[in-house]
Amino acid sequence: MHAIRLHEFGPAENLRYEEVPDPVPAAGQVRVAVEASGVHLIDTTLRSGEGGGPLPLPALPSIPGREVAGTVDSAGDGVDPAWVGRRVVAHLGAAGAGYARLAVVPVESVHVLPDSLAADAAVAMIGTGRTAVGVLSRAALTADDVVLVTAAAGGVGSLLVQAGRNAGAVVVGVAGGDDKVARARDLGADHAVDYTAPDWPERVRTALGDRAPTLLLDGVGGPLGRAAMDLLDVGGRLVMFGWSSGELLPFSSPDLVDRGLTATWPISRHQVGRPGFLRGLETQALAEAAAGRLVPLVHRFPLERAADAHTALSTRRTTGKVVLV
Numbered sequence: 001m002h003a004i005r006l007h008e009f010g011p012a013e014n015l016r017y018e019e020v021p022d023p024v025p026a027a028g029q030v031r032v033a034v035e036a037s038g039v040h041l042i043d044t045t046l047r048s049g050e051g052g053g054p055l056p057l058p059a060l061p062s063i064p065g066r067e068v069a070g071t072v073d074s075a076g077d078g079v080d081p082a083w084v085g086r087r088v089v090a091h092l093g094a095a096g097a098g099y100a101r102l103a104v105v106p107v108e109s110v111h112v113l114p115d116s117l118a119a120d121a122a123v124a125m126i127g128t129g130r131t132a133v134g135v136l137s138r139a140a141l142t143a144d145d146v147v148l149v150t151a152a153a154g155g156v157g158s159l160l161v162q163a164g165r166n167a168g169a170v171v172v173g174v175a176g177g178d179d180k181v182a183r184a185r186d187l188g189a190d191h192a193v194d195y196t197a198p199d200w201p202e203r204v205r206t207a208l209g210d211r212a213p214t215l216l217l218d219g220v221g222g223p224l225g226r227a228a229m230d231l232l233d234v235g236g237r238l239v240m241f242g243w244s245s246g247e248l249l250p251f252s253s254p255d256l257v258d259r260g261l262t263a264t265w266p267i268s269r270h271q272v273g274r275p276g277f278l279r280g281l282e283t284q285a286l287a288e289a290a291a292g293r294l295v296p297l298v299h300r301f302p303l304e305r306a307a308d309a310h311t312a313l314s315t316r317r318t319t320g321k322v323v324l325v
Contacts, residue, residue: 003100004306004324007061009049012310015064015099017303023097023104025076030083030107032090035119037098037303038067038127039322041244044314054269055094064306065098065324067091067127068105069119079107087113089122091130091282099306099324111282114290121289124296124321128155129285130278131241131267132294135217136163138266139239143168148204148213150220150228151244152189153180155321158297160217161187166293172204172213174228176316183297183319201227215239218249225249229261238263300325 001022004015025031043064046057058064069089075081088110092098113122135156141147147164151157152173164171165188173184173192184192191207193200205212212233218225222245229238229251238261240249256263271277288294297320301309305324312318 001101003063005061012307015307025104027077029076029104030072031074031104032070033073034068035070036123037065037324038123039309044310063097067123068098068103069122089126091126117290120298120323125285125289128321130281132156132159133284134267134281135241141167145169145215146213147215148172150174150218152184153319159294161189221245221249222247235260
């Protein structure tokens with residue numbers, strides 16, 4: 001089969017499209033003929049050798065990628081042969097090896113896909129979507145909210161904008177550049193603001209008039225996340241789920257006390273370790289997509305152009321979830 005392999009940590013160009021032996025499913029595994037593979041920002045930091053937060057650097061050579069969707073083409077010992085021929089999606093976790101034509105997966109990790117859900121959309125929801133529904137479970141969105149979403153045209157952000165619209169809240173999407181601002185507006189944001197403009201916080205205030213955000217959903221962190229936090233109304237809620245800026249959102253206890261804010265991180269390492277926690281989020285995310293309530297944005301690249309996908313993602317030239325097809 002063909003796969004993307006990394007032989008040396010470094011730039012995106014180190015990702016090579018190569019022919020490698022077909023993987024064979026072991027006992028308790030199925031093999032998936034892959035139609036779509038997810039690309040995550042963590043993949044780019046692991047590739048560079050900088051580390052990926054909770055994930056260790058892989059042993060080289062390695063095949064990156066932690067999300068796949070496709071059709072089961074063989075089953076290992078102890079697996080019901082009825083799995084063969086089923087369309088499935090799975091998150092591979094730290095094991096990786098998703099940037100490939102074939103991938104082996106523990107059978108307990110796979111979800112059967114309804115005919116209505118395309119493989120690339122399923123890949124978007126199995127990882128990015130599970131994060132979004134985890135955030136929403138803690139955010140407790142209502143029609144009374146004014147919700148501010150950073151990186152509103154990104155994989156998670158685009159889903160959160162839709163959820164805010166579905167709840168009847170006033171949604172403010174913050175995104176980088178005219179195209180992404182327009183995309184956030186198309187997704188249902190009542191107001192969309194370009195964070196590359198130095199006065200973007202004032203533009204948010206002007207757009208909202210006598211109202212202020214009651215809820216901030218932030219996966220960016222750093223100075224942008226802090227500026228967004230400063231826009232929150234008295235008694236506002238801050239839900240953090242990432243730091244794509246490379247820096248956690250900085251604040252202290254007095255920042256919360258002075259305005260009666262609450263702050264939370266909905267998906268912690270301890271929760272991830274609980275049996276069934278992530279699978280429950282995956283199941284919910286896939287159901288939301290299958291029902292059409294949340295429609296993931298997908299930015300597609302051919303598998304052989306994985307290096308281009310990494311470059312585009314790390315330089316913020318993508319919208320939605322990046323997927324190799």
